[in-house]
Amino acid sequence: MQLFYYDIPSAQSTKLELEKQDSRHLTKVLRKKSGDTFHVTDGKGNLFDATLGLVTSNRCEIDLAFAKAEPPPSPSLHIAIAPTKMNDRMEWFLEKATEIGVSTISPIICQRSERKKINHDRFQRIITSALQQSAQLWMPELKDQQSFDQFVKNHDAQQKFMAHCMDGTEGYLGSQLEMGSDTIIMIGPEGDFTPDEWKMAITMGFESVNLGNTRLRTETAGVYTATIFQGLQLLDLK
Amino acid sequence: MQLFYYDIPSAQSTKLELEKQDSRHLTKVLRKKSGDTFHVTDGKGNLFDATLGLVTSNRCEIDLAFAKAEPPPSPSLHIAIAPTKMNDRMEWFLEKATEIGVSTISPIICQRSERKKINHDRFQRIITSALQQSAQLWMPELKDQQSFDQFVKNHDAQQKFMAHCMDGTEGYLGSQLEMGSDTIIMIGPEGDFTPDEWKMAITMGFESVNLGNTRLRTETAGVYTATIFQGLQLLDLK
Structure with missing residues (x-):
C-alpha cells in the first residue's frame, strides 16, 4: 500500500x-x-x-x-559528506542512502569543496520522496551544512571514520567496523580531504579507512558506505 | 595520472x-x-x-x-538486470557498478519490463567513461539485451542468485554468498519478477535471496549487490 x-x-x-x-x-x-x-x-x-x-x-x-x-534504526549511521560539484550526484546519494538506510546526513564544506552552498529544502524533498518510495518509517535527519572544522569538533559517536585515498595504508572500512556501534563516517570532496583536515580528524579521534581497491566518486563512496554498514549488521559475522 | x-x-x-x-x-x-x-x-x-x-x-x-x-577480477560477478523505465536510473547503475567493480552486465527483458529496448552504444560509452574515471584496467563486458528466458537457460556460474521481494522467506544475499565463487545475480524490473519467472529460475538452479530490510529500486539493488559482493571478498570472513 x-x-x-x-x-x-x-x-x-x-x-x-x-x-x-x-x-x-x-x-x-x-x-x-x-x-x-x-x-x-x-x-x-x-x-x-x-x-x-x-x-x-x-x-x-x-x-x-x-x-x-518501529524503534529507531540501531546502530545508527551518520554520514558526513562533502556536497559534489554537480548537484545531481549529491541528490543521487541522498536518494540511495535513504533507500538503503542511514540515520543522519551532514553536508560538510571542506577545504577542497567546489560547492560551498546547498539547497537544504530541495535535499529534504529528495529524502522525503525516497522515504516514501522505500516504505520506511524513520526519516534520516538532514543537518544544516557546516564546515569540516565545525563538524569534526562537535560530533562524536562510538566509532568515527574518515574515508579517503591519501596513501593506501589504512584498513578497509568493513574490517574496521565494530558491529552494533553507532558510527560516523566522513566522505570528502572530489579532490579528497587535505593533509591538514586529515591531521585534525585523527587528533579528534577519527580513524582513517579505505573503501576497497577502486577509486570511487564522492557520491559512490557515500552509497558504498551505507551498503557495507547495513550489510555487515545483517550478517552479524563478528 | x-x-x-x-x-x-x-x-x-x-x-x-x-x-x-x-x-x-x-x-x-x-x-x-x-x-x-x-x-x-x-x-x-x-x-x-x-x-x-x-x-x-x-x-x-x-x-x-x-x-x-593485471589478472582479471576474481571471483567474477555477473549482474543480469532489467533496464529501468527511466534511462538515467539504468545509466547511473552502469556507472556505479563499473566504479565498484563487476565483470559482466546483462540487460534482461522480463515479463513486467516497461522498457523493452536499450541503447547498447550509449550504455557502452557510460561504462567506458566510468572505467577511465575509476582508473581500472578491466572493462566490464556489456552483453546484448536478451529475454529473461534466454538468459536463465544459457548462463551458468558456481553460484546463481535471483534477488527479489516476493515473500520475504529468502535468505539475505550476503549470508548466502560463498566467498571466492564466480557468481551470477539477477535483478528484476520495477514490478519485480513474476511467479512464472521465479519458478523457471529455481528450476534452472538459481537461489532466491533478499537484499536486506528495505525496499530498493532496481538500480539501487544493482549497486547494492556489487558493493556487498566486493566488500565480502575483501573481508574474507568466511
Missing part, C-alpha cells in the same frame, strides 16, 4: 488537515478521492492507516488510525 | 593511431598536446605509459610502452 510522509503531532493523532500544497498534490496530482485508503508515517517510527476524508479545492482531511511503531 | 581506454591490438603494441572522433576528443576537447604523457588501458588488464606524438587536424599518434598487466 502507498506510503505518505506528513508531519503529525503525535502517535495519538486521529485527524490531519493538509493545506493547499500537500492537499493539491494528493488530490490533483495523485488523484486520491474521498474514501481512498493509504498509509501515512510521521518519519519518527509511527505508521498510520489513513483514509481520505473531506476534500475541498484547497485543503483536505485525513482520518488516521495508529497501526504500529 | 589520467587514464584513457582505447582498443589496442596487443600488449606488445608500441604505436596507436586515433581516427577523427577519438583524436579530436583528445586534442580539442581535452587539449592534449604533442609530448603530453598519460596512461592508456586496453580494458583487458594491460596498462601502457603513453605519449602523444604527431597531431594533425583529423588524427593523432600515440606512442605506447607496456607498463603492467
Whole structure:
C-alpha cells in the first residue's frame, strides 16, 4: 500500500488537515478521492492507516488510525559528506542512502569543496520522496551544512571514520567496523580531504579507512558506505 | 595520472593511431598536446605509459610502452538486470557498478519490463567513461539485451542468485554468498519478477535471496549487490 510522509503531532493523532500544497498534490496530482485508503508515517517510527476524508479545492482531511511503531534504526549511521560539484550526484546519494538506510546526513564544506552552498529544502524533498518510495518509517535527519572544522569538533559517536585515498595504508572500512556501534563516517570532496583536515580528524579521534581497491566518486563512496554498514549488521559475522 | 581506454591490438603494441572522433576528443576537447604523457588501458588488464606524438587536424599518434598487466577480477560477478523505465536510473547503475567493480552486465527483458529496448552504444560509452574515471584496467563486458528466458537457460556460474521481494522467506544475499565463487545475480524490473519467472529460475538452479530490510529500486539493488559482493571478498570472513 502507498506510503505518505506528513508531519503529525503525535502517535495519538486521529485527524490531519493538509493545506493547499500537500492537499493539491494528493488530490490533483495523485488523484486520491474521498474514501481512498493509504498509509501515512510521521518519519519518527509511527505508521498510520489513513483514509481520505473531506476534500475541498484547497485543503483536505485525513482520518488516521495508529497501526504500529518501529524503534529507531540501531546502530545508527551518520554520514558526513562533502556536497559534489554537480548537484545531481549529491541528490543521487541522498536518494540511495535513504533507500538503503542511514540515520543522519551532514553536508560538510571542506577545504577542497567546489560547492560551498546547498539547497537544504530541495535535499529534504529528495529524502522525503525516497522515504516514501522505500516504505520506511524513520526519516534520516538532514543537518544544516557546516564546515569540516565545525563538524569534526562537535560530533562524536562510538566509532568515527574518515574515508579517503591519501596513501593506501589504512584498513578497509568493513574490517574496521565494530558491529552494533553507532558510527560516523566522513566522505570528502572530489579532490579528497587535505593533509591538514586529515591531521585534525585523527587528533579528534577519527580513524582513517579505505573503501576497497577502486577509486570511487564522492557520491559512490557515500552509497558504498551505507551498503557495507547495513550489510555487515545483517550478517552479524563478528 | 589520467587514464584513457582505447582498443589496442596487443600488449606488445608500441604505436596507436586515433581516427577523427577519438583524436579530436583528445586534442580539442581535452587539449592534449604533442609530448603530453598519460596512461592508456586496453580494458583487458594491460596498462601502457603513453605519449602523444604527431597531431594533425583529423588524427593523432600515440606512442605506447607496456607498463603492467593485471589478472582479471576474481571471483567474477555477473549482474543480469532489467533496464529501468527511466534511462538515467539504468545509466547511473552502469556507472556505479563499473566504479565498484563487476565483470559482466546483462540487460534482461522480463515479463513486467516497461522498457523493452536499450541503447547498447550509449550504455557502452557510460561504462567506458566510468572505467577511465575509476582508473581500472578491466572493462566490464556489456552483453546484448536478451529475454529473461534466454538468459536463465544459457548462463551458468558456481553460484546463481535471483534477488527479489516476493515473500520475504529468502535468505539475505550476503549470508548466502560463498566467498571466492564466480557468481551470477539477477535483478528484476520495477514490478519485480513474476511467479512464472521465479519458478523457471529455481528450476534452472538459481537461489532466491533478499537484499536486506528495505525496499530498493532496481538500480539501487544493482549497486547494492556489487558493493556487498566486493566488500565480502575483501573481508574474507568466511
